[in-house]
Amino acid sequence: MKRLIGAVTIAMSIAISTSPAQAKWMDGNELLAICDSSDSADKIQCMGYIQGVLDASDSSLGSKEIPPVDTPDNVTAGQLKDIVIAYLKANPEKRHTQASDLVFTALVRAFGQK
Numbered sequence: 001m002k003r004l005i006g007a008v009t010i011a012m013s014i015a016i017s018t019s020p021a022q023a024k025w026m027d028g029n030e031l032l033a034i035c036d037s038s039d040s041a042d043k044i045q046c047m048g049y050i051q052g053v054l055d056a057s058d059s060s061l062g063s064k065e066i067p068p069v070d071t072p073d074n075v076t077a078g079q080l081k082d083i084v085i086a087y088l089k090a091n092p093e094k095r096h097t098q099a100s101d102l103v104f105t106a107l108v109r110a111f112g113q114k
Contacts, residue, residue, distance in 0.1 A: 028095030028102045032088040035081055047077045050084055053103040067113040069104070075111075083110045 026049070035046035057068040071080075087106030088095055094102060 026099040028088050028091075028097060028099050031099040031102070032085065032095060035085050035088070043081075046084075047081050049099070050080050050103050050107075051077065053100045054080065054107065056100070057104060057107075069107045070112045070114045071107065072111070080107065083107060 031046065031049065034042040034049075037043065037046075054069060054071065057066070059068075084103050084106045087109065088102060091102075
C-alpha cells in the first residue's frame with residue numbers, strides 16, 4: 001500500500017511539474033472582488049495593483065502612443081481605489097476584460113493624460 005501511495009505521489013508530482021504554466025491576466029470582476037473586499041490583505045493587493053498600472057503608465061512618459069495619466073500630486077491611494085471601484089461598478093459590461101486596461105481607462109477619465 002505504501003508503495004502504491006508513493007508511486008501515485010511521484011506520478012502526480014511529475015505530471016504537475018511538466019504541465020505548461022498558464023499565465024492569465026486579472027479581469028475586472030476579479031479586481032472588483034478584491035477592491036470591494038473587507039479583508040485588509042485584499043485592499044492592499046487592490047491598491048498595489050492600481051498603483052502598478054499607474055506606474056506602468058508613467059513609464060511610457062514621452063510616448064506619443066500612450067501618454068501617462070495626469071494624476072494630481074496630492075491624490076491618495078484611497079482616492080485611486082474609489083475611482084476604479086466606481087468605474088468598475090458603473091461598467092459591468094466591461095468587467096470581463098483585462099483589469100489593467102480598465103484601471104487605466106478609469107484613471108484617464110478621472111484625470112486625463114499628460
